[in-house]
């Protein structure tokens with residue numbers, strides 16, 4: 406058995422030299438182990454077996470389609486690519502038409518990898534966003550971009566960017582290296598980079614452009630997600646607009662419909678009588694939507710919420726469950742959605758999860774009455790099973806539809822700190838790629854979208870743990886995280902400027918942890 410060690414980012418040329426030597430030594434695919442440096446086994450056997458002597462000229466033969474396929478799959482990030490490529494090379498010595506046999510398992514795997522690489526390259530071309538770097542010393546405009554490709558595609562996409570942006574200097578940074586164009590010269594390296602801070606005026610241009618091409622009457626959120634997968638969203642300036650634009654869509658569609666009815670009547674296409682009714686109905690709907698943004702005060706918000714039909718959940722739930730707590734609360738806690746009991750009472754956190762929350766709040770010395778408690782989604786989502794209503798996690802459509810209400814609650818309450826309970830609440834604030842495990846338990850600074858925030862688990866998670874010992878440990882951890890929130894508020898209160906004239910005094914009381 407021969408072990409061949411390769412760097413994790415080794416592409417076709419590096420692999421080709423070893424493969425040629427292996428082929429010449431007559432090593433069958435089963436006689437070679439292709440290992441990636443840094444991989445687990447490589448740590449056990451850090452040294453490559455005595456290297457095969459390099460072969461200068463080509464050995465064996467390889468058809469053009471086979472060569473193209475191998476060059477492509479060696480850009481894939483799967484470490485298995487080396488062994489697969491060698492198997493195909495080896496077999497193609499006896500079966501020259503192998504790459505044309507679509508049903509062959511090796512070819513099927515290679516074709517799938519090839520498709521994944523092409524898709525990755527397509528996404529990079531479509532979703533990479535340059536930001537301008539102001540540099541008075543340069544006579545050319547300079548741009549910088551950050552992207553996270555899944556595969557080793559920098560070489561493949563470099564010509565596209567070189568041609569498309571030939572009149573500017575640009576630098577694309579990625580975790581697998583960088584490509585740059587300076588005075589028309591393209592350079593590339595494979596030194597991993599970290600995401601830089603990218604903010605500039607170009608973002609404003611993007612926002613205006615994206616808003617102008619967005620047609621609210623043609624929203625297909627599923628298609629939007631498949632064309633622009635969620636994993637790319639975090640690096641795209643325009644995706645920050647999507648929730649607001651989707652939320653605004655109803656209002657804009659209604660306004661468009663009203664206008665259209667008037668225009669059709671003016672052109673004599675529909676009877677004036679019907680046009681008048683249609684326009685009137687659409688206008689009322691548009692006004693209804695506009696009211697949410699203009700709502701002043703939590704009682705007005707709660708009243709408006711009762712008429713909410715932004716998604717289908719209102720058709721099945723008993724009632725809407727608005728947030729509860731003092732306006733001006735220092736601490737806002739956001740859960741997922743009302744449960745069975747909350748749906749019946751119209752108040753958040755009054756069921757089993759609420760009982761856990763109450764217990765822990767008391768334990769850490771936070772008065773429930775001082776907290777503004779609300780949910781990411783304001784109607785109960787469930788499926789009926791016999792006489793029981795089983796909770797269903799809300800989907801992105803419901804979260805997006807409900808987000809203007811939450812945003813308006815945040816704007817009205819103006820909490821100094823938000824605690825999100827569970828992944829759904831976290832993702833509502835931070836976007837769908839946020840992971841609870843990586844942010845849990847520490848206060849993160851404010852962003853343009855929200856005040857400082859701390860993410861922790863949902864109390865219902867503690868109820869679901871089957872093991873009593875584990876449940877106790879997890880509850881203790883939950884309590885520690887709420888203490889962190891409480892302590893942060895206390896220290897921030899000392900540091901914070903006194904409340905402004907438009908801000909009610911903070912009714913929160915956060916004494917120290919009980920002994």
Ligand code: URA
Nearest residue numbers: 740741742744753754
């Ligand atoms: N779970 C939540 O997320 N919110 C509630 O109000 C009740 C249970």
